[in-house]
Amino acid sequence: MTIAQTSTRDAIPFAELDALTIGTVAVPGDRKYDALVSPWNVAIPVRPAAVLAAHDAQDVVEAVRFAARHGIRVTPQATGHGPMAELTTELLVTTKELDEVEIHPEGWARVGAGVKWLRVVEAAAPHGLAPLSGSITDVGIVGYTTGGGLGPMARSYGLASDKVRAIEVVTGDGVLRRATPTEHPELFFALRGGKGMLGIVTAIEFDLVHQPRFYGGSLWFDGSDAPAVIDAWRAWSAELPEAGTTSFALFQLPEMEGVPPMLAGRLTLSIRFVWTGSAAEGERWFAAIRAAAPVILDDVAEKPYTAIDSVHTDPLDPTPAYEAGDVLTDFPQEAVDALLALTGPGVASPQILVEVRQLGGAFARPGEHPSAFASRAAAYSLLTVGIAEVPGVEEHAQAILDALEPWVGGHRLPNFTFTPEEYVDAYDEVTLARLRRAVRAYDPDRVMTIGGVLG
The missing domain is CATH 3.40.462.20 (Vanillyl-alcohol Oxidase; Chain A, domain 3)
Structure with a gap:
């Protein structure tokens, strides 16, 4: 991004974000902008005021804090398989570069937010292990898993979200947290099934199954x-x-x-x-x-x-x-x-x-x-x-x-x-109440766009 350049949308100083982060910041007109915002479903127009290709978790922290300071909302995107144009109008944070993959032969994996299932499938196979991947391994792990994760072995092993051990996430208040059943349990509850309502996931750990x-x-x-x-x-x-x-x-x-x-x-x-x-x-x-x-x-x-x-x-x-x-x-x-x-x-x-x-x-x-x-x-x-x-x-x-x-x-x-309004229909009243409480606790300024759908 050209340092002096700012967005025409409310003159948000995205040059400030560029100076604070290692990753690439781009606005409409920049050479890298189109490549960074392009979703898998090319019928959906994803045209945010700016996009950050985060280099690491700290970049994500800076992006969320920047958004809070300037009163704008943030939308995460890993692989671009589930975009909604209505939610991607201000700052888009893409996590494609967070690409670590660790397979533990005893039966679990740790991956960065930009990883697709294929890499885990191939890395786990020599150990006779398999993840609860989606109907196609070209799909990103984080968006799929935080939405539950209904895969081709679901009747045998359940949902991908049921296998999660830990999630590292930058919540809407700009704090990097590690959520587990015992650390931030309400956040752990909400992230598994709640999609990106509370923050931007940077890494996720989950159990594998023995299915060579x-x-x-x-x-x-x-x-x-x-x-x-x-x-x-x-x-x-x-x-x-x-x-x-x-x-x-x-x-x-x-x-x-x-x-x-x-x-x-x-x-x-x-x-x-x-x-x-x-x-x-x-x-x-x-x-x-x-x-x-x-x-x-x-x-x-x-x-x-x-x-x-x-x-x-x-x-x-x-x-x-x-x-x-x-x-x-x-x-x-x-x-x-x-x-x-x-x-x-x-x-x-x-x-x-x-x-x-x-x-x-x-x-x-x-x-x-x-x-x-x-x-x-x-x-x-x-x-x-x-x-x-x-x-x-x-x-x-x-x-x-x-x-x-x-x-x-x-x-x-x-x-x-496939629309923001449909999100509410995915939850019963008790779950909605818990999600709303979690949003109030972890994203009090409603920086995350999907969390704003809950009201």
Whole structure:
């Protein structure tokens, strides 16, 4: 940043922040600005008055204190997978450079706030260990975990936030704290499930699980067979032990590089499956799905945990996405019919993906230490993803949510909230009260933008 330069937004002296920090400070017009603020979802305009690429935890401390002095709000961003334009208007602090990774062979890890799951997956694998990573390992650890962390082994091992041992965070009052079950327990409670309401996480420590291999992947059917396969999936998954985690997704993938030709330009149905027990037992359990209809692509097999991305097949490249979702209390035949009427065979749906995940199992049980995650009663999650520029995609996504409304209930998943207003819907009244008390204690001036959503 040019030292004499200040933002045109209220003439905030960002040169002062530049002088106080080691990392890069940039404002609109600076050469590095666009690269620093660019999110994964390129449909969301992230244009803060300034961005700081923090070099270390002390940079984060200086940024939060600077914001408090000048009456502005701060938003953290690690990898840019979950931005909200409404929350990124003033000072954005990106923690991508906080990239330490330590694997302890006895079964836990310490990582910096800028680390993505892939590095931990690869570093833990030689020890036969695995983290409770997300549906794609390109996602950042901190945002995912502070939102609960619903991954492809959730029914077997629960949420990523349940495995957290400690979180180091610069709270809204500008103090670097270490939160554990015994140190700042209310902060530890609020950070696990409360997203970035209270501060900017700089490092996190969590337990790993012994899972060198798994049986699973994705099995693909033609979209015309979706009614029969989903019917079989519902009956089969109702009996599935906790060793199995599953979901299905209706895809309409374009003809492009990286998309297998047999899946491109048509409606397809993917059944996703992860079995944490023996491969032989997993294969026996999955036989009913293989027999549900003719298979067009079978990628379900015994694999090392480093192949976990093969389950959900999420895209790696930045995408202009429009996302919507909710949680369901049930998914009866009437709900299937309502969903397929808008997304099934013969329907011109603008959605690239419509996903239903089965929850329950270890997901539904509280972790060893209480947390702010309040969605454990949900039986299924629903997610739609479309290309933002496609006409009618938002209205169609809303029509899907409206059609499934009779089965919507409980508190939405924090990581599947896409507007600031939706955050409040992720928590029950008791949890909201605890979060608000924590905000008053650790961010009395409401420096953190997400914390300001609570009122």
